[in-house]
Amino acid sequence: xxxxxxxxxxxxxxxxxxxxxxxxxxxxxxxxxxxxxxxxxxxxxxxxxxxxxxxxxxxxxxxxxxxxxxxxxxxxxxxxxxxxxxxxxxxxxxxxxxxxxxxxxxxxxxxxxxxxxxxxxxxxxxxxxxxxxxxxxxxxxxxx
Amino acid sequence: xxxxxxxxxxxxxxxxxxxxxxxxxxxxxxxxxxxxxxxxxxxxxxxxxxxxxxxxxxxxxxxxxxxxxxxxxxxxxxxxxxxxxxxxxxxxxxxxxxxxxxxxxxxxxxxxxxxxxxxxxxxxxxxxxxxxxxxxxxxxxxxx
Amino acid sequence: xxxxxxxxxxxxxxxxxxxxxxxxxxxxxxxxxxxxxxxxxxxxxxxxxxxxxxxxxxxxxxxxxxxxxxxxxxxxxxxxxxxxxxxxxxxxxxxxxxxxxxxxxxxxxxxxxxxxxxxxxxxxxxxxxxxxxxxxxxxxxxxx
Amino acid sequence: xxxxxxxxxxxxxxxxxxxxxxxxxxxxxxxxxxxxxxxxxxxxxxxxxxxxxxxxxxxxxxxxxxxxxxxxxxxxxxxxxxxxxxxxxxxxxxxxxxxxxxxxxxxxxxxxxxxxxxxxxxxxxxxxxxxxxxxxxxxxxxxx
Numbered sequence: 028x029x030x031x032x033x034x035x036x037x038x039x040x041x042x043x044x045x046x047x048x049x050x051x052x053x054x055x056x057x058x059x060x061x062x063x064x065x066x067x068x069x070x071x072x073x074x075x076x077x078x079x080x081x082x083x084x085x086x087x088x089x090x091x092x093x094x095x096x097x098x099x100x101x102x103x104x105x106x107x108x109x110x111x112x113x114x115x116x117x118x119x120x121x122x123x124x125x126x127x128x129x130x131x132x133x134x135x136x137x138x139x140x141x142x143x144x145x146x147x148x149x150x151x152x153x154x155x156x157x158x159x160x161x162x163x164x165x166x167x168x169x170x171x
Numbered sequence: 172x173x174x175x176x177x178x179x180x181x182x183x184x185x186x187x188x189x190x191x192x193x194x195x196x197x198x199x200x201x202x203x204x205x206x207x208x209x210x211x212x213x214x215x216x217x218x219x220x221x222x223x224x225x226x227x228x229x230x231x232x233x234x235x236x237x238x239x240x241x242x243x244x245x246x247x248x249x250x251x252x253x254x255x256x257x258x259x260x261x262x263x264x265x266x267x268x269x270x271x272x273x274x275x276x277x278x279x280x281x282x283x284x285x286x287x288x289x290x291x292x293x294x295x296x297x298x299x300x301x302x303x304x305x306x307x308x309x310x311x312x313x314x315x
Numbered sequence: 316x317x318x319x320x321x322x323x324x325x326x327x328x329x330x331x332x333x334x335x336x337x338x339x340x341x342x343x344x345x346x347x348x349x350x351x352x353x354x355x356x357x358x359x360x361x362x363x364x365x366x367x368x369x370x371x372x373x374x375x376x377x378x379x380x381x382x383x384x385x386x387x388x389x390x391x392x393x394x395x396x397x398x399x400x401x402x403x404x405x406x407x408x409x410x411x412x413x414x415x416x417x418x419x420x421x422x423x424x425x426x427x428x429x430x431x432x433x434x435x436x437x438x439x440x441x442x443x444x445x446x447x448x449x450x451x452x453x454x455x456x457x458x459x
Numbered sequence: 460x461x462x463x464x465x466x467x468x469x470x471x472x473x474x475x476x477x478x479x480x481x482x483x484x485x486x487x488x489x490x491x492x493x494x495x496x497x498x499x500x501x502x503x504x505x506x507x508x509x510x511x512x513x514x515x516x517x518x519x520x521x522x523x524x525x526x527x528x529x530x531x532x533x534x535x536x537x538x539x540x541x542x543x544x545x546x547x548x549x550x551x552x553x554x555x556x557x558x559x560x561x562x563x564x565x566x567x568x569x570x571x572x573x574x575x576x577x578x579x580x581x582x583x584x585x586x587x588x589x590x591x592x593x594x595x596x597x598x599x600x601x602x603x
Contacts, residue, residue, distance in 0.1 A: 029214070029441070031242020044223045045223070047222075047223040048221065048222050048223050048228065049218060049219045049220065049221045050219065050220050050222065050228040050231060052219070052221060053197075053220065054188045054218045061267065074193060075194065075196070075197045076193065076194050076197065077191075077192065077193045077194060078191075078192050078194065078238075079188045079189075079191040079192050080253075084194040084234055084237075084238075085233070085234070085237045085256050085259075086196060086230050086231060086233045086234020086235070086237055086238070087230060087234065088196065088227055089229065089230045089233040089234070089261075090234070091230070093228075093229045093230055093233075094228075094230070109224075112263050113262070113263060113303075113401075113454060114230050114260065114261060114262040114263060114402065114431075115229075115260070115261055115430060116258065116259070116260040116404055116548040116596060117233075117258060117259055117261075118258040118259075118315070118567070118575045118596060118598065119255070119256050119257060119258070119573055120567070120568045120570075121568070122208075122255075123219070125226065129556065135550070135552070135591075135594060136552045136553070136591065140428065140456070141401060141456070143402075143550045143552055143594070144292075145594075150207075153371055159567075159568065162567060162575070162596065163576075164548060164550060164596045166227060166401060166402055166454065166550065168429070169278070175346045192348045213550060215386070219389040234535055257545075257573060258546065258575075260452060260548055262423070262431045262452060262454065264423070264424045264431055265424070265428075268395060279406070279450060280409070280447065281449075282408075284572065284600070285545060285600070287406045287450070287546075289450075303423075303424065306431070306433075306452065308404060308406060308450065310406065310457055310545060310546055310598065312572070312573070332511045333511070335508065335510075335511040336508060336510050336511050336516065337506060337507045337508065337509045338507065338508050338510065338516040338518065338519060340507070341507045341508065352551020358478020361523070362481060363481045363482065363485045364481065364482050364485065365479075365481045365482060366479075366480050366482065366526075367476045367477070367479040367480050372480065372482040372522055372525075372526075373521070373525045373544050373547075374482065374518050374519060374521045374523070374525055374526070375482060375518060375522065377517070377518045377521040377522070377525075377549075378516055378517070378521070378522075379518070381516075381517045381518055381521075382510075382518070385512075387537075397512075399551070399554075400551050401550070401551060402518050402550040402551060403517075403548070403549055403550065404546065404547070404548040404549075405521075405546060405547055405548075405549075406545070406546040407543070407544050407545060407546060409499060409545075409588070421585075429476065459549065
């Protein structure tokens with residue numbers, strides 16, 4: 028069942044909001060897909076985003092997953108809304124290795140106040156092969 | 172009941188490992204306290220670490236909480252161990268406002284393989300007053 | 316900082332609501348302490364509440380922790396409210412052994428719409444000694 | 460990619476283990492599907508399994524989801540293993556209404572020590588229509 032957006036200009040607003048997330052710029056993340064209830068964010072690996080073994084730091088894996096979840100929820104909210112993260116849970120499945128990383132968020136259930144969202148984060152190698160490295164389940168709130 | 176470290180040089184090793192986390196350097200985070208089962212990390216607010224409303228991005232709140240949890244777990248592990256985050260859950264309690272941020276992690280239960288850790292993240296204003304902005308509950312694994 | 320209840324008859328209402336939770340009766344759980352922002356529930360071990368190794372089933376550990384969290388949140392809500400669980404995360408720290416079990420819930424942050432609550436569950440042996448077996452971090456919502 | 464079981468008698472062992480979960484008998488839950496990496500548990504609604512509004516108590520929703528997750532993980536473990544729940548996170552999406560309930564667990568990533576599992580719980584009405592009421596993301600550990 029496809030999601031029905033209630034804000035006709037959601038895609039434009041998400042792009043504008045994403046551009047205001049200074050962290051996304053600092054780390055080099057880009058909004059690569061915007062659909063109703065579905066958001067993708069891409070991040071090239073960089074040496075200055077690592078934990079002690081050189082893998083992408085879990086905080087950065089979380090940052091792109093959380094932004095993707097927030098905008099996936101936002102895409103189904105009515106006009107004049109704001110979205111905030113209430114909570115999320117992240118399972119780190121494999122070492123965060125990759126040439127680039129891709130966070131794919133999908134709304135599980137959109138409610139009036141709360142929206143539950145799931146995101147998968149993939150490490151993508153030189154050949155373009157994806158490996159699931161983390162999965163998030165989170166709750167977003169709609170503020171008017 | 173105070174925690175008993177099994178690795179006499181845990182504090183030194185944590186400092187060295189933290190210095191290898193390039194992300195901590197990029198964002199300006201510092202290891203401000205290292206005790207057995209207890210770690211604190213401090214982060215000054217910066218305009219380039221924000222989400223769309225100017226608050227500290229949840230991914231950065233998570234980054235310092237996760238690093239603090241990882242090292243709190245590591246401080247009680249035997250020599251020759253490595254620590255990895257298995258999963259964590261974060262509740263974002265208030266907008267992440269502050270002049271600086273402080274993540275305080277404390278081991279809840281140290282096991283042979285898995286260690287459960289809790290972290291609170293505070294926003295600290297100009298006057299030094301702390302306000303709890305987020306709380307994490309996570310699981311770390313010991314690899315030998 | 317002690318919590319300030321906004322509903323003068325919260326304790327009475329919690330007792331009445333708890334009495335309507337037929338599951339609590341089925342498993343033999345009792346409300347053993349009711350304070351503003353703090354609830355305790357006690358459960359004697361029974362052979363028919365077990366998982367495959369004879370320990371208390373994680374679902375029952377969760378049931379008493381969740382009810383305790385819900386009422387801890389409710390105790391700080393205004394009159395005419397209802398409480399529902401939004402989500403919770405449970406870490407199972409040790410095998411759920413005990414002659415009785417005690418769930419102790421404490422509000423972390425009470426908000427207008429959402430309240431974040433933490434609960435610890437202890438196994439209590441014949442001598443009355445407590446051992447922490449599980450810890451929950453959850454979010455409750457206030458409906459009017 | 461279908462999961463490859465390493466224990467040829469996993470289905471038989473899961474049925475035997477489930478039969479030892481006295482809680483499942485008490486609440487009337489049944490193992491309705493056993494495949495490698497995939498478990499389903501069915502539970503008819505009963506008046507004595509409710510919370511204060513008459514819906515299925517979140518602890519019981521969790522009990523069937525957790526058992527399903529545990530056995531889904533177990534189905535991919537080597538012979539002579541035991542499975543324990545490390546942690547889980549549950550989002551309660553809608554009031555737990557239904558004539559029966561169905562928990563469907565699916566392994567996300569099977570590892571040597573830890574296995575990450577997802578479960579959806581559906582309320583099923585008189586006409587057999589399913590509605591998603593809760594979703595779990597959890598971690599199971601393999602003990603030998």
